[in-house]
Amino acid sequence: MKKIFAQERHKLILDKLAQQRSVTIKELASSLNVSEATLRTDLTKLEQQNLLRRTHGGAILVDPNELDTSFSTRQMKNKDEKVAIAKAAVKTILNNQCIMLDASSTALELAHQLKDSPYRLTVVTSGLKVAMELNDSPQITVILLGGIVKQGSCSLEGTLGAEILNKIHVDQLFTSSNGFSEEAGFTDFSVYEVELKKRMVKAATKTTVLLDHTKIDRNSIAAFAEITDIDTFITDQPVSDKYVELFKKHHIELIVTD
Structure with missing residues (x-):
């Protein structure tokens, strides 16, 4: 499987969240064929952008009402x-x-x-x-x-x-x-x-x-x-x-x- 760069991984993670509202690191590691350590870094960066919330073992979609988007x-x-x-x-x-x-x-x-x-x-x-x-x-x-x-x-x-x-x-x-x-x-x-x-x-x-x-x-x-x-x-x-x-x-x- 070809290497997936960070920006592409981030888009795939957000696409999956948009579809099912929550993901686990194990699920992502399997579908993206990257290490769990790399995915933890990805999720942390996406959380810093207010695009998701980290959970134990994964992440959930951010509720737009929680964001400063009024x-x-x-x-x-x-x-x-x-x-x-x-x-x-x-x-x-x-x-x-x-x-x-x-x-x-x-x-x-x-x-x-x-x-x-x-x-x-x-x-x-x-x-x-x-x-x-x-x-x-x-x-x-x-x-x-x-x-x-x-x-x-x-x-x-x-x-x-x-x-x-x-x-x-x-x-x-x-x-x-x-x-x-x-x-x-x-x-x-x-x-x-x-x-x-x-x-x-x-x-x-x-x-x-x-x-x-x-x-x-x-x-x-x-x-x-x-x-x-x-x-x-x-x-x-x-x-x-x-x-x-x-x-x-x-x-x-x-x-x-x-």
């Missing part, structure tokens, strides 16, 4: 960077488009920038706060995707209302994530929210990711998109040469804010 907390984190990213995103939008915004705090900042813009738009969103932000804008029609309200986040989970995506044409999706790496793609901490975001990516003609520099080379629990699924990447600081080449390889437009 919407109000995320909204205030890296606020200046999100404003800059949102202003850059506005410049990619055309009048009379149908765009889609996820429930992220960066998407909410984009909604705030659009609120008083001259654009006539249709905005589809899974974010309650995004919908409320745009509700009083006479030139913007808001479509709120149905679903289960996620406590503490003002977002909708699940795919109960996603069927509407089969009936409308979405020109561009603006989405963010809790982490991004070449190996894992775009990841988030809510398995249920990820399922809806997968549908959103699939429904959009173009997908634009809004991501501040702190999320790059960071993995979360479940992936909703791969690098090949996106068209534009907007961030606030220059990315490493590795990612410049990766984006070029896949013909992804890279926009770095001033």
